[in-house]
Amino acid sequence: MPHMNFEALRRLRSLPRRCGFPFVMIALTVAALSGCASGPSASASNIRYDLGAPPDIGTPGTLPPVKVVGISAPRDLDSDAFVYRLQYADAQRTGVYSNSHWTMPPAHLLTQRLRAALAARGPVLTGADTVRAPLLEVELIGFEQVFDAPSESHGVVSVRATLSQQGRVIAQRTFMTRAPASTADAAGGAQALAAASDELIAQMTAWLGAQPLVASQ
Numbered sequence: 001m002p003h004m005n006f007e008a009l010r011r012l013r014s015l016p017r018r019c020g021f022p023f024v025m026i027a028l029t030v031a032a033l034s035g036c037a038s039g040p041s042a043s044a045s046n047i048r049y050d051l052g053a054p055p056d057i058g059t060p061g062t063l064p065p066v067k068v069v070g071i072s073a074p075r076d077l078d079s080d081a082f083v084y085r086l087q088y089a090d091a092q093r094t095g096v097y098s099n100s101h102w103t104m105p106p107a108h109l110l111t112q113r114l115r116a117a118l119a120a121r122g123p124v125l126t127g128a129d130t131v132r133a134p135l136l137e138v139e140l141i142g143f144e145q146v147f148d149a150p151s152e153s154h155g156v157v158s159v160r161a162t163l164s165q166q167g168r169v170i171a172q173r174t175f176m177t178r179a180p181a182s183t184a185d186a187a188g189g190a191q192a193l194a195a196a197s198d199e200l201i202a203q204m205t206a207w208l209g210a211q212p213l214v215a216s217q
Contacts, residue, residue, distance in 0.1 A: 045099070046100070046101060047099060047186065047187075048080075048100075048101055048103045049082070049101070049102055049186070049187075049190035050103045050104075050109060051109050051113055051193075051194040051197055051198075052191075052194050054116055054117070054198075055198050055202075061121040061122075061209055062122060063118065063121045063122030063208065063209060063213065064122060064123075064133065064134070064213050065122060065123040065124075065125055065131060065133040065134075066118060066123070066125065066133060066135075066136055066208070067125045067126065067127055067134065067135045068111075068115055068118060068124050068125070068138075069127040069135070069136070069138075070107070070108070070111045071107040071108075071110050071111045071114070071138045071139070071140050071159070072107065072137075072138070072140065073105060073106065073139070073140040073143075074141075077105065077106060077107065077140055078105055078107065079105055080101040080102045080104060081096040081097075081101060081102075082096055082097040082100045082101055082145075082186055082189070083095070083096055083144040083145070084096070084097065084144060084145040084146070084147065084153075084189065085146045085147065086147050087147055087148055088147060088148055088149050088150070089147075094144065099186075100186035100190075106140060106143040106193075107140045107143075109197070110138075110143075110157075110197060110201070113197060113198070114138070114201050114204065117201050117202070117205050121205065121209070132166065133165075134164070134165045134170070134211075134213050135163070135165065136161065136162075136163055136208065137161070137162045137164070138160070138161045138162075139159060139160045139161075139162075140159055141159055141174070141176075142156055142158040142176075143157050143158075143193065144156055145181065145186075145188075145189030145192065145193065146178075147184065150184065152184065153180075153181040153184050153188065153189060153192070154180045154181055154192055154196075155179050155192030155193035155195065156176065156177075156178045156196060157176070157177055157178075157200050158174065158175065158176035158200075159174070159175050159204075160172070160173075160174045160175075161173055161174075161175065161204055161207070163208065163211055165213070170212065170213075171207075171211055173207060175203055175207075176200075177196045177197075177199040177200040178192075178196050179192045179193075179195035179196040180192060
């Protein structure tokens with residue numbers, strides 16, 4: 001997570017008290033100055049994360065052709081920014097890591113993951129294809145690392161999926177998944193968000209397979 005430079009703080013704490021500067025003010029100053037540093041270390045160069053290798057699909061199922069358009073996202077998620085939320089301090093404020101980003105906007109990463117998962121179970125088409133087939137539209141609602149405490153966090157991914165066929169909505173559902181982070185930094189957040197994304201896509205795939213889809217004609 002965005003963190004204080006503890007080594008610098010230790011050195012400041014060891015200064016003689018005759019300096020006349022209250023230690024608490026020193027701590028606040030260090031925290032403010034180091035707030036822009038994030039990731040594994042303040043000196044690290046810009047680090048790019050993706051969702052890693054796709055999970056094992058297992059035994060492929062059979063789905064009729066499905067049109068999958070690119071996942072849409074609100075403006076605050078339509079970038080490569082790595083978003084976090086300090087739930088324990090102010091649940092209504094979000095921040096972004098300064099030295100850690102995604103390789104592309106999260107909606108694009110999820111679109112690739114979703115297409116790959118569905119392609120293992122049947123033909124995946126684009127919205128531009130003229131084939132008459134069910135249309136899956138997905139809107140990204142949330143994609144962030146949430147800190148429950150300074151040293152504890154988890155990744156949360158949420159989407160709204162709408163399935164339609166021949167202009168009629170067949171089903172709509174909101175999915176939200178979460179996974180714990182192994183470390184309280186961007187690396188741990190990336191791992192947690194990848195796990196949450198894979199679980200979300202697995203749930204969406206199972207949901208899609210349970211719908212009364214009609215093969216294209």
